[in-house]
Amino acid sequence: MTPGVSVLAEVAALPVAAVNWHSFFFVLFAALACGFAVAVVAADNVVRMALYLVLSLGATAGLFFLAGAEFVGAMQLMIYVGGTLVLLVFGVMLTAQEPLVSIKGSGRDRVLAGIVGAALLAVLLQAAFSVRVWREPAAGVVSDPAATPIGMSLVGVRVDEPPAGGPVAAKRPGYLLPFEIVSVHLLVVLVGAAYLARAKRRKTPRAIEVAASVEPPAAVAEHAAIGRSRSAGGSVLTGGRS
Amino acid sequence: MADFLINTVGLPGWLAWTVTAVVAAALILNVIAGGALVFIWAERKIAGRIQDRLGPTRTGGKFGWLQSLADGIKLLAKEDLMPDGADGMLFRLAPYVSFCASFCAFIALPFAFDFVGQRMNVGVFFVIAVLGLEVFGVILAGYASASKWSLFGAMREAAQVVSYEVPLGMCVVVPVMLAGSMDLVTIAEKQAGWFTNWYLFHDPFTFVIFWVYVTCAVASVNRAPFDLAEAESELVAGFHTEYSGLRWSYFFMAEYGSMFLVSALAAILFMGGWNGPVPIATIVGLSEGTGDTANYFVRLLGMANLLGKATLGVLVMMWIRWTLPRLRIDQVMTTCLKYCTPLAAAMFLGAMLWQVVLPGGLMPRFGRPAGEVREGWLPGPGGGGAPRSLDAGKVAQVKS
Amino acid sequence: MSAGVVAVVPLLGSLLTEPVSVAHYLVVGAVLFVSGIACMAVKRNALGVLMGIELVLNGANVNFVAFASPYLQAEGSRSLGIDGQVIALFVILLAAAEAAVALAITLNFYNNHATVDVDRADDLKG
Numbered sequence: 001m002t003p004g005v006s007v008l009a010e011v012a013a014l015p016v017a018a019v020n021w022h023s024f025f026f027v028l029f030a031a032l033a034c035g036f037a038v039a040v041v042a043a044d045n046v047v048r049m050a051l052y053l054v055l056s057l058g059a060t061a062g063l064f065f066l067a068g069a070e071f072v073g074a075m076q077l078m079i080y081v082g083g084t085l086v087l088l089v090f091g092v093m094l095t096a097q098e099p100l101v102s103i104k105g106s107g108r109d110r111v112l113a114g115i116v117g118a119a120l121l122a123v124l125l126q127a128a129f130s131v132r133v134w135r136e137p138a139a140g141v142v143s144d145p146a147a148t149p150i151g152m153s154l155v156g157v158r159v160d161e162p163p164a165g166g167p168v169a170a171k172r173p174g175y176l177l178p179f180e181i182v183s184v185h186l187l188v189v190l191v192g193a194a195y196l197a198r199a200k201r202r203k204t205p206r207a208i209e210v211a212a213s214v215e216p217p218a219a220v221a222e223h224a225a226i227g228r229s230r231s232a233g234g235s236v237l238t239g240g241r242s
Numbered sequence: 243m244a245d246f247l248i249n250t251v252g253l254p255g256w257l258a259w260t261v262t263a264v265v266a267a268a269l270i271l272n273v274i275a276g277g278a279l280v281f282i283w284a285e286r287k288i289a290g291r292i293q294d295r296l297g298p299t300r301t302g303g304k305f306g307w308l309q310s311l312a313d314g315i316k317l318l319a320k321e322d323l324m325p326d327g328a329d330g331m332l333f334r335l336a337p338y339v340s341f342c343a344s345f346c347a348f349i350a351l352p353f354a355f356d357f358v359g360q361r362m363n364v365g366v367f368f369v370i371a372v373l374g375l376e377v378f379g380v381i382l383a384g385y386a387s388a389s390k391w392s393l394f395g396a397m398r399e400a401a402q403v404v405s406y407e408v409p410l411g412m413c414v415v416v417p418v419m420l421a422g423s424m425d426l427v428t429i430a431e432k433q434a435g436w437f438t439n440w441y442l443f444h445d446p447f448t449f450v451i452f453w454v455y456v457t458c459a460v461a462s463v464n465r466a467p468f469d470l471a472e473a474e475s476e477l478v479a480g481f482h483t484e485y486s487g488l489r490w491s492y493f494f495m496a497e498y499g500s501m502f503l504v505s506a507l508a509a510i511l512f513m514g515g516w517n518g519p520v521p522i523a524t525i526v527g528l529s530e531g532t533g534d535t536a537n538y539f540v541r542l543l544g545m546a547n548l549l550g551k552a553t554l555g556v557l558v559m560m561w562i563r564w565t566l567p568r569l570r571i572d573q574v575m576t577t578c579l580k581y582c583t584p585l586a587a588a589m590f591l592g593a594m595l596w597q598v599v600l601p602g603g604l605m606p607r608f609g610r611p612a613g614e615v616r617e618g619w620l621p622g623p624g625g626g627g628a629p630r631s632l633d634a635g636k637v638a639q640v641k642s
Numbered sequence: 643m644s645a646g647v648v649a650v651v652p653l654l655g656s657l658l659t660e661p662v663s664v665a666h667y668l669v670v671g672a673v674l675f676v677s678g679i680a681c682m683a684v685k686r687n688a689l690g691v692l693m694g695i696e697l698v699l700n701g702a703n704v705n706f707v708a709f710a711s712p713y714l715q716a717e718g719s720r721s722l723g724i725d726g727q728v729i730a731l732f733v734i735l736l737a738a739a740e741a742a743v744a745l746a747i748t749l750n751f752y753n754n755h756a757t758v759d760v761d762r763a764d765d766l767k768g
Contacts, residue, residue: 019658019659020658020659020660020661021259022661022662023657023658023659023660023662024658026662026666027654027657027658030666030669033670033673033674034670034673037673037674037677037697038677040677040681040693040697041677046689047329047332047385048329048331048332049689049690049693051335051382053693053696053697056674056697056700057696058375060674063667064703064704064730067710067711067713067714068712068713069710069711069726069727069730071363071364071367071731072703072707072727072731072734074364074368074371075367075731075734076703076734077368077371077372077375078367078370078371079734079735079738080734080737080738081371081375082371082374082404083738084696084738084741084742085378085696086377086378086400087742087745088741088745089378090397090400091689091745091749092689093385093397094752095689095748095749095752095758096385109684113679113680113683113684114680116679116683117679117680120675120676120679121672121673124671124672124675124676125669127668128668129665131665133664134665134668134715135663135664137660137662137664137713137714146363146727147363147423150724150727150731153728158723158724178732182732182735185736186735186738189740189742189743190742192743192746193742193743193745194746196743196746196747196750197745197746197749197750
């Protein structure tokens with residue numbers, strides 16, 4: 001036991017002991033988030049792009065947890081990663097035919113995007129480090145439970161900045177109305193999206209069916225062109241029906 | 243445990259926390275792996291008995307105890323194949339994604355009052371959110387296998403899991419509403435005492451919600467009768483057709499881990515968690531405190547209680563699997579959208595109105611804990627002032 | 643290369659030992675935002691453009707959460723508090739709605755044109 005403890009004392013004397021673990025995990029999650037975001041831009045295969053996006057947003061949820069916003073972090077995992085990205089991956093799977101999986105952009109576009117992106121990044125970084133208040137962190141705060149204050153702020157009771165008369169006496173307008181508006185908005189959007197993406201009865205076969213019946217990819221472009229002209233005519237024909 | 247290591251053994255802070263984390267992770271991994279071992283054997287025995295035969299009887303004596311071990315050795319020794327057109331990186335990554343999602347949800351699951359990986363204020367939400375991430379492993383596996391049948395199975399399973407998250411979320415909100423907190427430890431602590439304190443018996447709406455939860459949980463972990471993703475008679479093996487050996491066993495452990503997780507969640511949310519039907523500890527005279535040997539024993543008892551309830555849930559799931567026939571995909575979706583979701587919504591509304599009209603619940607509350615577990619947010623009797631600091635260790639960690 | 647490593651190591655050292663502040667989170671937000679914009683500009687696949695949009699919204703969310711956190715602010719200055727977290731919540735919800743619509747449009751386009759290449763969406767070109 002004693003030799004083990006002395007070895008551990010030697011290990012403890014290393015600068016490892018000075019590491020701020022909150023910062024260590026921040027650097028880890030930030031590196032993952034930024035790295036996978038750049039990988040999304042760099043990847044050509046759309047399925048891999050989707051995977052990198054999932055990992056990037058998962059790391060962002062970890063960043064939210066580290067900043068103390070636990071409710072927002074859990075919501076990011078559930079809604080963004082578990083809902084929106086599953087939807088995206090479904091879309092990728094439905095459209096991931098062989099010639100479409102890796103479509104490369106032109107070189108000129110990339111150079112232009114690179115220049116604009118680098119310029120914007122420089123401006124944002126300079127802005128981030130320019131405000132003194134943003135550079136000096138606090139000494140460390142007791143962890144506050146995150147879910148109850150958000151719930152209470154919906155009805156206007158703000159416990160994070162209690163005004164003079166106590167949180168209940170001095171009520172502020174709550175977030176309930178925007179919450180209801182967003183709920184109705186989501187309902188309308190989903191009904192609209194379901195209507196937009198429904199399978200329609202058509203008089204002429206859709207371009208996708210025409211394309212699927214011919215195997216070689218060289219013919220796909222030709223049929224896509226045919227399909228476009230056909231769908232232009234077809235939509236006039238079926239405009240009254242669908 | 244970290245405090246013990248820092249104070250008694252004399253380890254530096256960072257090493258103590260690391261060792262604690264490693265021990266906690268190893269314990270959770272053992273729960274999943276050991277559980278999988280036991281459940282594989284139990285599944286084959288139960289399947290045998292329900293089908294009027296004996297099940298494994300040769301390996302390891304009369305009851306085939308070592309059958310799981312033999313299965314494990316066989317899986318390890320199998321050839322590791324990868325299909326020709328498969329996307330290599332995605333094919334290799336998929337089982338780990340699935341297993342990680344199942345494993346991460348155990349971080350927030352408490353096994354007794356203080357036996358929790360990380361006590362989170364949004365515990366329930368975190369568990370449900372992370373369980374929903376398991377679907378990515380499935381989709382990746384189905385796509386990367388370069389096989390039509392795997393893709394079909396993966397898409398069906400993804401549609402099923404994502405659809406059933408909606409009624410599952412609504413079912414889970416009811417105990418959260420009754421307890422007033424999303425913290426799993428708080429929800430279980432509020433059901434301390436005799437079994438009449440359980441939320442299962444709180445009001446008829448919660449009773450119905452429990453059964454809807456069971457249905458949604460079984461669908462969510464893709465167990466029969468909702469298991470057409472791995473329908474043996476239709477799709478060979480669905481999304482894990484092309485997986486063999488150790489890679490397949492990761493999917494398997496993820497499935498059994500998720501089954502155990504949703505059963506443990508049901509036990510905590512509706513059946514009191516580690517508080518038994520009979521409060522043995524209070525009867526015998528041991529009390530909750532901090533850092534006492536008797537206290538530790540009480541918690542071990544609670545943990546055994548929770549493990550027993552979760553195992554009972556898993557055994558019931560196995561019973562259902564070998565009794566009921568499989569549903570078609572359109573029947574699965576119909577059940578979710580036309581039956582479970584409206585029922586869950588109606589019961590949620592009913593439970594909410596019940597809370598307004600009759601907040602105490604239906605059953606008389608025997609053995610109610612002496613001090614109310616309350617977060618003192620607003621001025622009022624029994625509470626008030628700033629919220630209690632939940633974890634002093636967190637402050638030390640942020641400051642160090 | 644070694645000079646770069648020599649310059650980076652003290653930076654990494656200070657990152658690991660000093661507590662992080664709002665500025666560090668803003669850097670992450672900026673990188674996500676710029677990656678999203680680059681993705682939107684470069685990708686020809688409509689779903690790639692959609693992923694760029696998601697990255698942009700996430701970059702903005704990271705900024706909001708950083709401003710909302712009481713840990714990261716300096717002594718004496720007030721964070722956004724609950725407001726920032728609620729705004730981030732609304733952004734997540736609206737991003738989900740917008741992704742659903744964009745995906746429906748993409749699927750419709752795919753059904754009509756058999757491709758998700760955005761360069762082919764030039765029917766209205768004059």
